[in-house]
Every structure is written in C-alpha cells, then in structure tokens.
Amino acid sequence: MSKNKSGIWSFFSSVRLAIVLLSLLAFFALIGTLVPQREAAGELAAHLSPGLFSFLQKLQIFDLYHSVWFFLLMALLAVSIIICSLDRLPMVWRRFRMRPEPQNENAFKDLTEESAFLSKSDVSKAADIAALLLKKKYRNFARADEADSVFLCAQKGRFSSFGVYIVHLSLLILIAGALIGSVFGIEAYVNITEGETVSVVNLRNGKQALPLRFSVRCDKFTVEFYKTGAPKTFQSDLTFLKDNKVAHSGKLLVNHPIEFEGFRFYQSSYGAAPGGKATLALLRSDGRRDVINVGQGYAFDLPGKEGTFQVLRVEENLMKMGPAIKVAVQSKKEEVTFWVFQQIDEIKQANPEIIQQTPVFNPGLFRPYTFVLLGLEEKYYTGLQVSRDPGTPVVATAALLLIGGLLIILFSYARQIWIRIDREKDQVHIRVAGRSYKNQAGLQKEVRYLIAELKDNLGNFK
Amino acid sequence: MINTTILSWVTFVYFAAFVFYLFRMILGREFWGKLATGTALAGLVAQSAALIIRWIASYDLGMGHAPLSNFYESLVFFAWTIVLLYLLMEWRLKNRSIGVFVVPVAFLIMAYASIAPGINQKIEPLIPALQSNWLISHVLTCFMGYAAFTVAFALGIMFFVKKAAGTNSSKSSVFIRLLPSEHQMDELMYSCAALGFIFLTLGIVTGSVWAHYAWGAYWQWDPKETWSLITWLVYAMMLHTRLVRGWRGKRMAIMAIVGFACVLFTYLGVNFLPSLHSYMA
Numbered sequence A: 001m002s003k004n005k006s007g008i009w010s011f012f013s014s015v016r017l018a019i020v021l022l023s024l025l026a027f028f029a030l031i032g033t034l035v036p037q038r039e040a041a042g043e044l045a046a047h048l049s050p051g052l053f054s055f056l057q058k059l060q061i062f063d064l065y066h067s068v069w070f071f072l073l074m075a076l077l078a079v080s081i082i083i084c085s086l087d088r089l090p091m092v093w094r095r096f097r098m099r100p101e102p103q104n105e106n107a108f109k110d111l112t113e114e115s116a117f118l119s120k121s122d123v124s125k126a127a128d129i130a131a132l133l134l135k136k137k138y139r140n141f142a143r144a145d146e147a148d149s150v151f152l153c154a155q156k157g158r159f160s161s162f163g164v165y166i167v168h169l170s171l172l173i174l175i176a177g178a179l180i181g182s183v184f185g186i187e188a189y190v191n192i193t194e195g196e197t198v199s200v201v202n203l204r205n206g207k208q209a210l211p212l213r214f215s216v217r218c219d220k221f222t223v224e225f226y227k228t229g230a231p232k233t234f235q236s237d238l239t240f241l242k243d244n245k246v247a248h249s250g251k252l253l254v255n256h257p258i259e260f261e262g263f264r265f266y267q268s269s270y271g272a273a274p275g276g277k278a279t280l281a282l283l284r285s286d287g288r289r290d291v292i293n294v295g296q297g298y299a300f301d302l303p304g305k306e307g308t309f310q311v312l313r314v315e316e317n318l319m320k321m322g323p324a325i326k327v328a329v330q331s332k333k334e335e336v337t338f339w340v341f342q343q344i345d346e347i348k349q350a351n352p353e354i355i356q357q358t359p360v361f362n363p364g365l366f367r368p369y370t371f372v373l374l375g376l377e378e379k380y381y382t383g384l385q386v387s388r389d390p391g392t393p394v395v396a397t398a399a400l401l402l403i404g405g406l407l408i409i410l411f412s413y414a415r416q417i418w419i420r421i422d423r424e425k426d427q428v429h430i431r432v433a434g435r436s437y438k439n440q441a442g443l444q445k446e447v448r449y450l451i452a453e454l455k456d457n458l459g460n461f462k
Numbered sequence B: 001m002i003n004t005t006i007l008s009w010v011t012f013v014y015f016a017a018f019v020f021y022l023f024r025m026i027l028g029r030e031f032w033g034k035l036a037t038g039t040a041l042a043g044l045v046a047q048s049a050a051l052i053i054r055w056i057a058s059y060d061l062g063m064g065h066a067p068l069s070n071f072y073e074s075l076v077f078f079a080w081t082i083v084l085l086y087l088l089m090e091w092r093l094k095n096r097s098i099g100v101f102v103v104p105v106a107f108l109i110m111a112y113a114s115i116a117p118g119i120n121q122k123i124e125p126l127i128p129a130l131q132s133n134w135l136i137s138h139v140l141t142c143f144m145g146y147a148a149f150t151v152a153f154a155l156g157i158m159f160f161v162k163k164a165a166g167t168n169s170s171k172s173s174v175f176i177r178l179l180p181s182e183h184q185m186d187e188l189m190y191s192c193a194a195l196g197f198i199f200l201t202l203g204i205v206t207g208s209v210w211a212h213y214a215w216g217a218y219w220q221w222d223p224k225e226t227w228s229l230i231t232w233l234v235y236a237m238m239l240h241t242r243l244v245r246g247w248r249g250k251r252m253a254i255m256a257i258v259g260f261a262c263v264l265f266t267y268l269g270v271n272f273l274p275s276l277h278s279y280m281a
C-alpha cells in the first residue's frame, strides 16, 4: 500500500484524534445522563421558556443518542478507526511476515548479566539442549552453526498483533449494527386485556400506531406474589393469529420473550383492567335462586320480569370492605341503586347498624330479591414490549469478536528469542536475548526461565 | 441471621489485616506482613463461607438465588472480589506493599454495607426481571472488573504517595522504601486496568444480553448503562494514551484515579440521576 500522507489522512490516522473522539463520546454520554431525554424532557419544558426549549429541541439536546451529532461522532470514530488501521497495517504485516535470523548482533547488544552464563560443556551439546528447549516452547526455530559458535532463534505469538485489529474491526461492526437497529428497528408497546385481541401496537417515539400483519390475543394473565407482596412471576398466555387462524401460542414470562414474524414480545408490565366479572346470586323471597355472571355495564331482565338490573361498577375493594358491585334495578314503579358486598356478613357483624345507617349498602333493597356477591373474578391487562431489531445479530457478532480480540491482546504477545553459544577456552558462554514490542516484563520473565532451564539441563547433563 | 453476623465480623477482620499491613510498612518487619496476609485470607475464607450460608439460606426461605441481588449483597460481593484479587496478586508478585492501600478499601465497603442507614441486609426475593442466569455472569464479571480497577486506583494513590516523598530514597522512611518502584507501579497499574477493561467489557456484554432477554433491547441509554460506557471509554483512553502516545507514571496514575471515580459513580452515583428505567410500576 502506498503511504499517501495527505493532510486528511494524517489527521484521521493520528491516535490523538482517536483520544479526542473517545473523550467527546464520553462527554456526550455524560450530558445525556444529566439532561432528561425523550419522554422525560417534557417535565423540563415547564421550567424553561418556550423559545429556549424549542431551540434546545432543534439542537436535539433531548434526544442526544439519536441526534445528528451522535451519528456524526460515530461516523468520525469509524473513519478514524479505518484509516488508523490501514495506516498501520503495512507495518504490522511486515512484523508478521518477518522471520528472525539466527545471527543477530543487535539483539545481544545491551544484554544484562543475568541473561548470560558460563558453563563447562561443549558447544554442540549445549546447542542441542538449547535447540530442544526452543523447539518445545516456540515456533519457527532456526539454527546456524559456525566453527566455535552456534546461533539459535525462534518466535511465538505472531498472530497476536492481529488482536488489536479484531478489536477495532469489532467496533466498526458494532457501530454498523447499532446503525441498522436505529434505522430499521422498531420499539413499541401494547396493553392487552385478558381475552382481547390486538393487531396494532404503539410506537415509543412519535406516539404513532403501527398495524401488525397478525394479531395477538391474551388468553390469560397470571401473577404470583411472594409473602412480602413483591411479584414473583407474571405470565401471559398469548395466541398469535394470522388470517384469523391460530399460528402460534405460548406462555410469555419476564426474561423469556416470544418471537413471532420477526417481532419479539416481552412481558414488561401488568395491571388491573376495568371490567372484571362478578358472580352474583339472586335470592327471591319464594326460595328461587339464580346465579349469573355479570360484568360492568351488563344489563339483564330479572328472572321474574319484575324489572331490569344493570351493573354500574365493579370494585375489587370498596372502602376497605372487600369486593363490591354497584347495581341499579329499574322497574315500572321505581329505580334503586345500591351496593352488594361480598363480605356483607362480616360487615354487619362489625357494625350491626350499617344497613339502617346506609340504606344503599342493603343488598335486599329491591324486593322481593336479595343479591349476594359470590365472588369477583379479577381481570388483568398485560403490558407487552414489542420490538424488532435487525441489527441485533450484527451487534452480537461484534461483541464476540470484541471479547475474542481482547483476550488475544491480554493473553498473548509476539516475541522473538535468540540464543547464542560461544566457546570460551574450556567453557561455553551462553547468552539469551529476546525482543517484544509490547510486553517487556513478560519477556524478561521468559528469558529468566530459559536461563534457569538451560543451567538446569546442562548441569544434569554433566 | 448468622451470615450477616459473620459478615459484620469480617469487617473487623479486614480492618485488622489493614492495621497489620500498616505495621509492616512502618516497622519494616516481615512478621507483620505474614500476619496481615493470614488475617486477610482468614477474612476471605470467612466471607466466602458467609456468602455460601446466605445462598443456602435463600433456598430455605423458598427463594433460592445467589447472594448477588440487592445493594447489600453487591457491596459484600464487591469487597470479596477486591480481597480475592488482591491476595492473588500478592501471591503472584510476592509483594505485600499494595495491601496497605487495597485492603482498607475492602474494609470501608464492608463497613458501609454493615452500618449505612437504609441498607437492607435481609435476603429478599427476586423480582421477575432478576430471575435470569445472566444475573450471575453479569454481576460476577462487572465486580471482577471493578475490583481490578480498585487495585489500579490504589496503585495510583501509592504512586502519588511515593512521588510526594521525593526521590531521595536514602533519607525516606521505611514505608516509602517498601513501596514498589515507580516503574513497577506503572506496569502494575496498566496490567490491572487492562484486566479490568476485559472484565468490564464482559460485564457490559453480559448485561446487554440480559437486557435483550428482559427488556427487549440490548442497550437503552439508561443512566447506569451510559455511565458504564463512560467508564469503559475512560479506560480505553488510558490504554491508548499509554500504548500509542507513551504516557507513563503520573498521567497513568491520574487516569487510574479518574477511572475509579467513574466506577464509583456507575455503581453508586447513578441512583441520584433521573432514570427512565422504571421497570417495576
């Protein structure tokens, strides 16, 4: 690759720019945590003048992470990483291709005393032992023999120089994945009452509705509590319908999303839905007993055609006295409304006068009937998060590459080792030298280890 | 509960270990050093036992989850990872001088967990969002990262202590002479920051995977997420300034301290920021 060091190229290939960009990104994120974003920005609007607020809004201060500034920063970062990597690639490639030569005067130039020793042995034997050691521990072993000297060399960890490339490439993929997500992704939510079916969800930004090409029914919602009152599990039984035919059904739990037609559904909240069903017994003074299921707003004819009654309200816990429903009965003569409590017997025990004091609490206000509330069936709605993010697999790939690259960087490094053995009178002079661009401390440790091994093996050999 | 009783005793054990490390540094006798290491190790063993007891107790209470689920448990676990990492380092490096700066951090965290008002020491049931296998891997990796950053921070402080004492080592006290050389501290600081960076990366990734399953988005710019990104960026800068621009010594020490401030803010400070991440209505 020709090194075209134009102004722009050197601007982008400088690591100083990288550091500036990283600190800008950090600063950006910092601002984003201090200034309320998106929905939360609404509160701030009340405290600012409308002019200032709309100015800030134009600057996209309230949606920083989706703003032009943010995309610009990401683009600069990507360009910087690409150019910087290309700029250094020839050098890294050269280092990768380079095989050490056994004879290398430079390597032994500034050798410390502890990297050399004298031993009573002969050159070729010492060389064989050293060769064995190097072959066992390293790659690309090479040897050169001269009259009174032997030169050995080997290397290891050549591929580790690409760890940094994997890391930076993973960042590019990450940026691409995030971009795909923010352009093509969908974030929406929907609340479905038990028994109901929806085919439209609400987008989180812009408050628009998004019609789906299928519909979702919540058959049942169940919630379990711990003794402390905190929720233990909540679960929606969902059915997915396509062209009015059941296409899929399943249980949706927190941490266990369901995927359907590219959308993922998440259990995110729940609540009591208005209009639970009440089971009501109608006792007539002649002994007739009817049991009916009613919901809010239901209107019925009384069994003996004395009139019609209607359920006005269904309350799970009215004035801390338990479940109750409010009914209105209309006959030709009169219209009465009153409350029917489930625990009327306990209420009467606690306060025997209650019916006299508060006639609307009398379940027998419309003769000849007495209404008895047998039970309330609670009705819930389930809150679902609906999302689609085609960038997710891209981001996941990037994350794996990032971790892999970091592990390579942390746990391996490239180094070259030279051993030189010279005859000196009746002894041999053994010297060990190493070179590494990155990990001096690790290299020194290895050299010490090699010296110790050589001393040991030569000693045993005698 | 027996586990919280043990844990409050562990607080004092770590304090004792700190005092022994200090004696060693002042008196220069290795006896105190050995005693300090033994004490810290005993504290770690007792703390591990307490954590296991707590884990079992949660099963007896019908909840059954690793002791990593509320603020108290996370503080205790934080202290545990710091002491574990430190003792591993002491063993590998054969150097006890870092202990006098690291162990007090573990002690302070334990003390905070034991006495700070408003910290619930009870075993609490897991809300549905926390019922995930990713919880353990997420908390484990994050706190290993935090522990490594804590050691880097301690080294940064040590660096300035040594620097402030001046270069004239013949006149300086035993304490200063026992500290590693500036060069050694610089290398160690970098190693710790790099280790922490990997663990923090793993922590962020596991957290994202979990969020992907629990909330439907791997990243939501929630303040905690954002601050972990800021922390990550600060350490990324630290690695780059060192490797490419050749920053060493004092500048690295400053980065280690700034980075640790970000860690603390990610861990504690974000509670004071407005959060959109209201999962439980």
Ligand code: HEM
Residues within 6 Å of the ligand: A012, A013, A014, A015, A017, A018, A021, A022, A077, A080, A081, A084, A085, A088, A164, A167, A168, A171, A406, A409, B194, B236, B239, B240, B243, B244
């Ligand atoms: C969030 C963004 C980034 C992260 C997480 C990151 C991560 C890393 C890591 C982990 C290393 C290796 C450190 C080591 O060898 O121990 C590294 C080295 C490096 N990075 Fe980055 N980097 C980022 C952005 C950039 C950018 C934008 C540039 C471009 C200018 C850049 C240029 C370099 C260079 C030149 C090296 C040194 C390579 C070597 O040692 O030969 N980095 N980076």
